[in-house]
Amino acid sequence: MPVTANIRMYNQKNLGDCFLLKFANSKKEEAYYLIDFGSYTSGNGLRETEIAKHIKETIGDKKLTIIVTHQHKDHLSGFVSTGDLLESDIADNRSLWLSFLDDESSKEGKSIRSATERYWKKTKKVNALLDQEFSDDEAVKNMLNQKKMYDLFAEDQITGAGITRLLEICQNNVTFLTPGQNFLLPGLTEGVRVYVLGPPSNETQLLKMDPRKNEGVEGLNAMMEIANLDISGSLMLDALENIAAVSQNKPDKETNFPFSRNFVDTTDSPIKQLYYSKDNESRQIEHEWMSEIGRLALHMDKFTNNTSLVLAFELVETKKVLLFVGDAQIGNWQSWFDVKFIDSTVTGKDLLMRTVLYKAGHHSSHNATLKDxxxxxxENELIIMIPVEAKSAKPFKMLKPDMLTGYNRKSKGKVLRSDTVEQDGTGLVTQYPFITRDKLPNFKLIPDSSGGHIAMELEIKG
Known part of the structure; x- marks a missing residue:
């Protein structure tokens, strides 16, 4: 049966995902799916409200399934700031899809939640002690600012509140999805089939994050890595508590960090003068040990990305595939080649070969698309959509020229960014303007109240 898919990428003027999908078939059945809704930078509530109102105007009282790929602020904040707008007075009109890792009964999920909760508690104490003991130290302030860029899921962020609000919106109507599942899209009697590709249930793949030059990835033992992180966090907290004990004159505490006082030079020696001279500032190591905080934050950020729920929507008649990967990193991608779908001969490789729409992983980060x-x-039909805003992405080194060049070459220039603007009414401004709008199938920009666009939309017939 012929089916039409409308894919709308909202322009949040920020770093964050928000996609509204509409599927319709020749029986005049319709189904709406909202994949993620969040912003990285705080204070984006007005834009999120504008988007939520636009979604509400689009779907009216129709059923909506909300899909959350993973628990990061830039995929969840909109549900907290605008949840009231997304609710429905009609029973069973809202449902929620989550990864099996979000299920309380999941063994793998419990390991991840346990590690994350330990990190939350320790980082909260660490931040308080750093503020207490190093409030005037510019080096420490700079380090903390860098750390905040990666603390998307920290305890004072909104991910827990986001899931709680979603459960309220959907009245606890939740489905947990596991790789290997495949089923006809709810809302249509036929026309679209959903394949669950990720996240991996294999712990080794779950911890594979960064590609090597040859696209291979170094495997890590999950439980050992989690244990090492926990030890690192404990040592960091112990160190800061020792420093605080010294400043508070508490002789009962062990205060020999980082060196025993027996080895501290209290004289004004020539060596000490040379070490503290202005010319040698770059060689001083007082705060080097604090870089461990940033390492922990970065690792936990990447670890959460790799838990992304990955879905392939197959338009059954034409076999075209729409691929939504969240922020999946390398191990997640590699696991798709091993997935065995229930009562199906379809493989992950098959789905990739038939992909005509790819939602770029992690806003076009270098480690979120597997070259293979x-x-x-x-390549003849592929369109790549990147939810990104260049200014917000810059600190994370996203939108690398090599990555964008690769996207454009593979898709023959059919790359759409949510921060794209029009150029003289003739086409689209892209870093590599290989095409103009008339070469995109059924493409439109949806204007906003400020003269820009609130979303861009594609229609793919299948």
């Missing part, structure tokens, strides 16, 4: 996976996609 991208190479398989349908």
């Amino acid at each position: 996976g991208l190479d398989l996609m349908n």
